Amino acid sequence: xxxxxxxxxxxxxxxxxxxxxxxxRGVENAPALILKDRVLTHSELAARVALLAGWLAKxxxxxxxxxxxxxxxxxxxxxxxxxxxxxxxxxxxxxLLKRMQVAHILADSGAKLLVGxxxxxxxxxxxxxxxGCDTIEEDAAWERAEATDSRLGPSGHNPDDLVAVLYTxxxxxxxxxxxxxxxxxxxxxxxxxxxxxLAGDDVVLGALPLSFDYGQNQLLSTWYAGGAVAPLDYLFxxxxxxxCAKNSVTTLAAVPPLWVQxxxxxxxxxxxxxxxxxxxxxxxxxxxxxxxxxxxxPKSDIFPMYGLTEAFRSTxxxxxxxxxxxxxxxxxxxxxxxLVVDDGGEVCEPGVEGELVHCGPxxxxxxxxxxxxxxxRFRPAPRASHYGGTAVWSGDRVRRDEDGxxxxxxxxxxxxxxxxxxxxxxxxxxxxxxxxxxxxxxALGVADERLGQAIHLxxxxxxxxxxxxxxxxxxxxxxxxxxxxxxVIHWRDAMPLNPNGKIDRTALAREIGA
Numbered sequence: 001x002x003x004x005x006x007x008x009x010x011x012x013x014x015x016x017x018x019x020x021x022x023x024x025r026g027v028e029n030a031p032a033l034i035l036k037d038r039v040l041t042h043s044e045l046a047a048r049v050a051l052l053a054g055w056l057a058k059x060x061x062x063x064x065x066x067x068x069x070x071x072x073x074x075x076x077x078x079x080x081x082x083x084x085x086x087x088x089x090x091x092x093x094x095x096l097l098k099r100m101q102v103a104h105i106l107a108d109s110g111a112k113l114l115v116g117x118x119x120x121x122x123x124x125x126x127x128x129x130x131x132g133c134d135t136i137e138e139d140a141a142w143e144r145a146e147a148t149d150s151r152l153g154p155s156g157h158n159p160d161d162l163v164a165v166l167y168t169x170x171x172x173x174x175x176x177x178x179x180x181x182x183x184x185x186x187x188x189x190x191x192x193x194x195x196x197x198l199a200g201d202d203v204v205l206g207a208l209p210l211s212f213d214y215g216q217n218q219l220l221s222t223w224y225a226g227g228a229v230a231p232l233d234y235l236f237x238x239x240x241x242x243x244c245a246k247n248s249v250t251t252l253a254a255v256p257p258l259w260v261q262x263x264x265x266x267x268x269x270x271x272x273x274x275x276x277x278x279x280x281x282x283x284x285x286x287x288x289x290x291x292x293x294x295x296x297x298p299k300s301d302i303f304p305m306y307g308l309t310e311a312f313r314s315t316x317x318x319x320x321x322x323x324x325x326x327x328x329x330x331x332x333x334x335x336x337x338x339l340v341v342d343d344g345g346e347v348c349e350p351g352v353e354g355e356l357v358h359c360g361p362x363x364x365x366x367x368x369x370x371x372x373x374x375x376x377r378f379r380p381a382p383r384a385s386h387y388g389g390t391a392v393w394s395g396d397r398v399r400r401d402e403d404g405x406x407x408x409x410x411x412x413x414x415x416x417x418x419x420x421x422x423x424x425x426x427x428x429x430x431x432x433x434x435x436x437x438x439x440x441x442x443a444l445g446v447a448d449e450r451l452g453q454a455i456h457l458x459x460x461x462x463x464x465x466x467x468x469x470x471x472x473x474x475x476x477x478x479x480x481x482x483x484x485x486x487x488v489i490h491w492r493d494a495m496p497l498n499p500n501g502k503i504d505r506t507a508l509a510r511e512i513g514a
Contacts, residue, residue: 012194016183020085026226034230052082054150062087069116072231103128159183169424177368189220198225206231237261245271255282255420282420416445457486
């Protein structure tokens with residue numbers, strides 16, 4: 001791995017450690033994890049990681065994949081570090097996913113163990129769990145760990161070893177697993193802790209799913225800085241506000257649709273006063289949202305950010321520039337080299353549109369067991385790169401101004417970005433077709449002020465449409481998670497075709513205003 005040279009005393013340490021060394025970095029008796037029923041100090045967190053790692057090492061073999069499918073709690077928060085220490089690969093599954101997506105992830109990753117909540121495991125049907133994969137409820141996992149009472153100390157694993165596979169939706173099919181090393185996650189934690197200036201007295205609200213790199217990094221960067229995380233699964237925006245007040249939260253991360261809801265919610269002085277910083281990713285903040293946040297939190301720094309799972313995080317906008325450059329995605333974070341290149345791979349001049357290419361040690365190791373898609377996205381870095389090696393060619397169109405600030409212009413792929421989630425149109429279309437209710441289906445994203453993009457599904461029924469719409473909605477509710485449910489379904493007697501005889505997605509997009 002090429003390390004970034006520290007050019008001044010304020011630069012973050014570029015030398016990665018095995019990920020599990022994050023356990024116990026803070027002051028021993030200081031809070032590290034604020035759970036519903038108790039608080040773990042940094043020393044207690046380290047002890048629990050050692051206990052869980054010891055059990056995992058006896059339960060599975062080194063290099064095996066261990067999946068988790070549960071709400072935020074002690075196990076889901078500590079499993080990333082425990083798996084790293086035990087030498088196994090963590091596969092966190094979004095708790096909102098349903099059995100169809102979970103079955104795919106288990107089979108694709110070759111998971112040997114699935115730890116989940118009782119209710120979620122009960123939804124799995126015969127054939128969903130592949131042969132050779134054991135399942136265990138999270139409470140039973142802790143019971144076994146405590147009965148085994150085998151504790152592992154900090155590991156000496158190679159920082160370049162695979163430590164996690166995070167599944168992210170692709171534009172052309174089912175979710176694909178992004179392979180991350182100890183170094184990827186360690187340096188991501190260092191980078192974020194550095195530019196956010198996190199400290200040992202910070203309390204970060206973990207409101208985002210731990211299956212997202214953005215959500216998982218909230219744990220890792222906070223523990224790197226010696227602070228505390230208060231994980232939260234919420235139903236309503238007011239739940240977030242109450243949690244901020246209860247825990248004197250200093251750092252809140254969200255995606256644009258949640259920010260919209262939070263600005264519509266009444267905030268108590270106890271929730272606003274401790275807040276030092278607000279961070280955003282998963283979609284751009286509008287100028288109106290920026291103004292609303294500055295009005296609601298006049299003493300808090302706002303950090304707009306841009307990233308992609310394949311390279312974790314690419315850019316952030318300095319809070320001092322938010323008022324004057326609200327449309328910018330900022331500049332590269334520590335350890336990231338961001339180039340804007342033309343179709344020939346040459347660096348674009350300022351003001352010229354090009355593709356955003358991310359180089360450096362935050363670049364992931366590719367897609368799990370998918371050499372073809374890896375070769376499409378992970379390619380040799382442009383000649384101008386300082387790092388060289390493999391880079392992530394994002395497909396996103398950006399431009400850089402004379403001051404080096406970057407501006408996002410659009411996506412090259414067909415991904416739908418709704419409520420902070422990257423959603424594969426093909427996955428929704430496949431689910432609709434699998435019902436047998438429709439013969440053709442096209443999913444499109446339509447601009448929406450609250451959601452970023454609303455999901456519109458255009459379909460042609462396979463038979464009489466009498467009760468087809470209700471049947472389709474019920475079938476999709478069973479097979480797809482809530483964030484992938486179509487907001488609008490358009491029924492067509494016939495689909496427009498292009499000269500090649502394929503469904504004309506562009507024409508459909510024009511028809512529905514996408």
